[in-house]
Amino acid sequence: MLCNASVTSRVNGQAATGPRAQAGTEIISYRDALHWTMQDALQRHDSVLILGQGVDDHKGIFGSTTGLSQAFGADRVMDTPLAEEGMTGVAIGAALNGLYPIQTHIRADFSLLAMNQIINLAAKYKYMFGGRFDVPMLIRMIVGRSWGQGAQHSQSLQSLFAHIPGLQIVMPSSSQSILDTYPAVIDRYRGPVISFEHRLMYDLQFYVAPLSTRQETEPFGSRLVRPGEEVTIVATSIMVLEAMRAAEHLALVSDIQCEVIDLHCVSSPDWDLVMQSVEKTGRLVVADTSWREYGVCAEVCRVVAERNPGFLKAPVVTLGMQPAPCPTAKCLEDLFYPDLRQLVDALAVLVTGKQGHGVPLPDTQSMADVYKRFKGPF
Amino acid sequence: MENSQKFCELFFQALRIRLVEERIIELYPSDGIQSPVHLSIGQEAVAVGACRNLKKTDLVFCTYRSHAFYLAKGGSLAEMFAELYGKVTGCARGKAGSMHLAAPEVGVMGASAVVASTIPHAVGAALAAKRLGHDQVVVGVFGDGATEEGVYHESLNFAVLHRLPVVFLCENNGLAVHSSQKSRQGYDILEHARSYGLPVYHIAEGYDFVKVADTMSGIIQHVRLTREPIFVEIRTYRYKEHVGPGEDFRCGYRKTEEWLAWKRQDPLEQYGNLVETFRPGIRKEIDEAVHFAMSSPFPSVEELLRDVV
């Protein structure tokens, strides 16, 4: 099938480089990991249905559904009218009567028109009826960033949804994360899951465990992605990559060792993992893709403050978007999002306790520019 | 007519629903039922006539005003009362109350207190039925007010586009809370629905369960065979206040004469003998259901966080 071929050719065409290349691993882009999981779900489950605006067109949700409508039929990979609330309701009804719908929002912002169905219905259907119904479905939302996406095509709305009991919210930060999460969710989880995919990662190549060896994975919870002693970075989505870059920079230019935790499932993170890390390092930086106010940053602080603020040797530092709608001009947009330099500086100040810490900082570079060319190594 | 078996059966069903709701009115002041109730008194014939033609495996998606459909489709009366009383033996373990009755075992697929929000669920369930090759018919029930919501239109469009086996059943009581249909709608519900390209039906005599049943029989048969959507608007009349057990003709937003005119047509008001024939049996059933509800335990602490995810 054409879809498989595209995975292979991309891998062959653009071999990733980096220190983590090992025997027994494969390289696959975030986009192709998404495509692989979509195809895999359609192949293994007759009940799976993909619905979204443009899922069947030549662009196929940035390449994540390309060719699938042709391969599996337009009744399984279905272009939809421009009706976000209605189509979410249709997905819920389909889930209640035996299908597994996968719905796409090419921009997370558009899901705001479906808030009623997601929050008032999908999230509550199980509880409100005393456990008599399940609503198994996956809603894929893409967070746009850069190239002038502006205020209404770039929002990272995870905390809005994570606030609501009954929803599981995941934020895959790599191809492996997608491969670990989507098949497991589709196979085994019987409730509504929202996934925030980051557009800037679609083109990135990642090392993954071989696709042929399917493993039982835990789709929710959090992952320790880098051990370290001096400071804990709790990050989401693409900020996990930024945290890793910051950690590797600091390891190279100083003796600061950062521990990085990918929060991953922001609706039910592994708080024990976070607390153990904070107990060990005594220092915490939270780096989220969204606004800090009332969001993931605030939530991590709440839990640390409630569980054991005594672990902290210094106040927590949070990084996120500036408290404004996203501007379009690149110079403003670059200020709007936290960059690697700020993250490294924050880490160095926190660990040394000094503003003039003397740790060399990386060049300021727009994240969009970096990730356009970025390959691996994570 | 009133001697025919069909008439008697439908009469019994409609009367049962009315007596259940009248019992709710009686019990309400005792405050054992701590849940807002949207009564269907006056509208029973719609549910009874529609559900007579549905199989157990057919699905109905309802609104907060769903006692009638829940019972007509075969939901347990005892579990309904237990639910109203907030008991763990209720149809939703005491987490739903009056507005979210469900009985999946007989195809009552839930009811929502957000106007129009279950209409797309009916469409989605019909999509699943079609894809999975089930012979189910799915019915989406909603009021006249719901047709003003965007999701109603989105649902109609999608159902017609994909030719799904769903009946859109508009229970038109001419009111949304206290606002008349005229003051809210610049369109005609039926004409507007027709423009989506599906067959539309109108039943003016929403009090006449035989007429409703006969018309719905044709409609449901048609959907079952053709697997295509149909729209039906049934005129009806709400006797009680929008929410709560009382009457509100004193409040001035509608006229007592309308009600009296409707009641003159209402078989449950006209056939006193038949009411008296059936009443004792129904009363006994209700007594037992209420007793079951009152003697059942409340949910325990563990229920609070059960079934969240």
Ligand SMILES: Cc1ncc(C[n+]2csc(CCOP(=O)(O)OP(=O)(O)O)c2C)c(N)n1
């Ligand atoms: C989305 C939404 N808006 C407003 C309300 C408040 N509300 C509850 S019932 C109702 C009237 C609905 O009228 P209709 O659809 O005709 O149903 P009826 O109550 O007449 O059966 C309104 C406005 C609500 N529950 N949901």
Ligand SMILES: [Mg+2]
């Ligand atoms: Mg109405």
